[in-house]
Amino acid sequence: MSLEFRHIAHAYGDVTALRDVSFTAPTGEITCLLGSSGCGKSTLLNLAAGLLDVQHGSVLVGGDVLAQPGANPPPEARPVGLVFQDGALFPHMTIAGNIGFGLPRGNRGEVDGWLERVGLSGLGARYPHELSGGQQQRAALARAMAPGPKVLLMDEPFASVDIVLRRRLRRDCRVLLREQGTTTVMVTHDPEEALDVGDRIAVMEEGRIVQFGTPEDLHERPATASVGAIFGGAQVMVASREGDALRTPLGLWPVTCVAGELPDAAALDLLIHAETLDCEPDAEGLWVRDVHPLGVASRVLLRNGSGDEMTVQTTSPVAEGSRYRVVPRVGSVRAFAHQ
Template sequence: MADTAAAHMLKGTRITFAGVTKAYGSNTVLNRIDLDVQQGEFVALLGPSGCGKTTMLRCLAGLEAVTSGGIAIDGADIARVPANKRDMGVVFQAYSLFPHMTVRQNVEFGLRMRKVAAQERGARVQESLELVGLAHLGGRYAHTLSGGQQQRVALARALVTRPRALLLDEPLSALDAKVRVRLRDEIKAIQTELGITTIFVTHDQEEALAVADRVAVMKDGVIEQLGAPEELYRRPATPFVARFIGESNRMQGTLAGDGVQMLGTQLPVIAHSGLREGSAVHAFVRPEQLLLTRVPAGEDAGDRQAPLGHGTAAVVVSSGFLGAQRRTVVRLSTGELVTVQHPASESFSVDDQVSVRLVGDPVAVERAEPDPSAV
């Protein structure tokens, strides 16, 4: 990357949402959103379809007007600033490239609209194309490029204007899996190198956790939890976050003091607002929080009474190879099916008798109700 481009972008921009509400008639899409994005930070907005994440991005870009509340850039309110004056670089899921223009002409378009001098245009276009690894394809037409290459062109076009912030609206969802992973890593590397404040909208938790400094998990127009990827995974603040981030087993237990009693042991609980001592709950247990031990041949796991803290009897239902790890599904003596993640070197077969023990981090819990996924 050229030093000139870096000098224009390294400072970053602070973006503040303060009590932002967006409603379409009686339908409230955003409900008093507060979010403070620091200079040079990479924040992902993560959640299911309809949670409001794209609407947040569109309000910031000036493509939607907020119903109430305010959005500020470096402390200055931008409510009355039109979209074309906000200096935001926006990349959408659809590449939206001009088919009758070459790659270089597509990237140059925004500079022409800003009446940047020809010599400077040429230098900045070259910088942006080098940044995304497409300097050698400047003369090609967009329709002759692969999907990944077209999205790189869209990224270069967004960056060439040296925006105050980069806004990415599910830019990878139209790409195949391998290209998606490669391009997300490239986007993170570019963002880090430039120091540009970035907001990335996605419904893919793996993408969000892989690239973001912080992730805002959204549901029904509100932010359920905001935090670093590891914090969201290890200490989900709500049952929704526990379900949405990573894989979890929803297991039966009983609330006991500051923990939940289950499988002959007790795990600490993150939060249990409104639940009383002795309440039946469902705990969200990660597959790696379960340990499998093979029962010696000749011992009947179905009749086995495991000592407190040493697990409970189970039978292997299936086991899948995932490279360095395996995921094994077992049926507990309670009848529950749970998934256990363990090293690939530990191999189990269907109908193996095993013992399952709980270890690890605190868990999120919710009041026990019938599992909607149960058949």
């Protein structure tokens, strides 16, 4: 079933955490809430879980109101499963006991089935402290999914696991969730993780959703320069229109460098990819502050006299301490109205 947020607003005293948030996590899909610390993503998850009361707006599951002001059932009365960053397994119970906690007594066959699904066959008699961090997260996932919740909520479930294991865990997790057809909402601050796991991504900034769409939508058609920078590995620079040129901190650039129409705005946010910039020797240009070889190419950090910096990726030889002019290629820059 779908999970829907309608006009959610929330505050902690005088601090506003969410501002009129509305979106729907589709049935059977994995939706990632992506943003930096303090953007409101965990608050949104906790409102759905029942760990916080809804102050304004409503939360719906399958079109039916789950929570709204004055009607906030506790977590145990909601058709949701929860997976936290640390797993939160019961330390005094075996792994089999943890998984079977929300199941009818004596349902050993179903517990064994979940142990197999998450790659823990034969480990049901162990206790949480006897498993690795990755194994504990697998057990936590099985415990949350075993009762068959309509919605699964996951709060940074892989953050405490090392990077190599994390990649495998999120791959296996995605496959399992898709096979089970579980509607899932997962909080993460890692763009790579959101792209790897999510069918849809809600990018949050300062308590609002700035873009909601598929990974392809966000990567190929960002709504703002900041979204483009998150997913495309691009740099953002503020510029202004000056005749047939753009006035940037790095000098005048021709408007032909912009792909598509130029926004009608006094100030512009330019989205720039390091590999689409060229360096040309110029005695009055930017100083080369650092050259980092990457194999075939090098990443070059340049700085002007005011301290503005730009990274260029080039296959041409560039020496530290020399000076260059940065030139964008035709149609390589995206321009947005300055936020």
